[in-house]
Amino acid sequence: MSLNVPGLITLLGFYAVVLATGIWASRRAKAKVTTGTVTEVTLLGGRTIGMAVGVFTMTATWIGGAFVLGSAETVYTPGKGLVWTMMPLQYCTTLIIAGLVFAKPMRERKYVTMMDPFQIKYGEVVATLMIIPNIATEIIYFGCVLLALGGTISSILNLPFVYSVVISAAVTIIYTLLGGFYSVAYTDVIQLVFIFAALWLLVPFIFLNPIPLDISATAFNHTYQPPWIGEVQTQDIGKWLDEFLVVSLGGLASQCIHQRILSSSSAARAQVTCFVAAVMTVILGVPSILIGAVAASTDWNQTDYGAPSPYDRGEAYGILPICLQYLTPQFVSVIGIAAVAAAVMSSADSMLISATSMFSSNIYKNIRKQASDREMQWVIRISIVVVGVVGTALPFLTNSIIGLLILGCDVGYCVILPHLVCVVFCPVANGYGGAMGYFLGILLRCLCGEPTIGVPAAIHFPGGETVDGVYIQRAPVRTVAMLVTLICVLFFSYIFEQLFHRDVLPKRWDILKVSHAITPPPRMEQASSDADGQMETMMSASDTGHLEWPQVEESTKL
Incomplete structure (x- = not known):
């Protein structure tokens, strides 16, 4: 098959818009350096992220390529189905718990990263042991979302997998490198708007195709494969519960979610951001579920895809792009590929900045306490490139989106989450x-x-x-x-x-x-209140010997 030139042009145009937004945001970041240290502006946007941008970047972080393609994959896969689809409802649970339990104490204490309380309670040596697997988790997530995009681009544009992954990773690395968290937050706004519009546009065209059967008829009845609703066998209840908890609670141990909490302009806004993002996550999960149901209701012999089915060919991971290519008009499939690209980049940049934050703030800064802002800026830039290159290599090692996602959650759930609960809430x-x-x-x-x-x-x-x-x-x-x-x-x-x-x-x-x-x-003590009612806090660290966290003015709202 020949290269899909119109689709490639559309994709490159979308990348150009995202890159331009990232460059604009990087200039805005330079103008905000006066609101705090260069490090805080780069990693947290100067703690000036307002409600609207906060909701968009929080939601976009979870609506990644693994979310969009992985949900469709699980619904379509025989033996799995809707009951095994872990992401929309479970991610919603993650965000609600984060807002209720972690947002207030984490934001009020003005940590720079999620790992700061680890260093305060455990000391630098033990805390470093916790940081390493957390960085590894973010790199795994980065590879996971690139895998999702590479498969989609290859299916629809007939572009080699390696080019699909490398080009997408390069664009993400460049704009994250230029503007740090500001670029990530503002490009998330563009990406999420496009994801929402494109995914819901795709659904009617999928349903208008005459080949798939009515999904209400195939939900509980055997047709071309087992019902797409799925079922949990008695012997699998423990495994199902385990995976549910891993996805629901494992995300709480991710730096991505806490980075957005810590970048909010106040603790109250951080909580509301989590709650609104939880609702949006469920809404954006519906199109992928519907597409997976349609795929399970399709006789692929009647399509140009032919026999055997995607599952029998081992291509269930790419069922969403396969549906776009063979069940919708060409112009619709082009829109779909751009939507998946937006979803991937909205999560990939979050992984980059998260891993970089922990390495630069919690490892390098503790080794080089006298490091200047200029030195830290270069450390952050180099870290972004290194994390990006390592994460880009992962999609060439496995073709299971869900496998990578569960593995990443596994590290956070089993290793980091219990420690996070202890260092934040257990004296x-x-x-x-x-x-x-x-x-x-x-x-x-x-x-x-x-x-x-x-x-x-x-x-x-x-x-x-x-x-x-x-x-x-x-x-x-x-x-x-x-x-x-x-x-x-x-x-x-x-x-x-x-x-x-x-x-x-x-x-x-x-x-x-x-x-x-x-x-x-160490506790947070109210220090003073100025004429505008702004509150400054100070961490008492006399018993720990740790540096005081830099203070940031919060008068500028995005």
């Missing part, structure tokens, strides 16, 4: 408990096995089965690992605190200074 948590929980939690999770990356199960929980020599867990092993981590953190934190406090262990052995930090954790 007893300390570095010793954090280290013990970290290693024991990871050990248990590895022993449970993970077929996605080829790790065999050493521990066989009840209810599993062996398939082709591989033991498949059906118990909620991820949730077990998460709870074990949480319990270990609290238990060992208390034990070590008491050992040093009661002089059972000599204080000279207390390398993490637990005996010096038995008092409550």
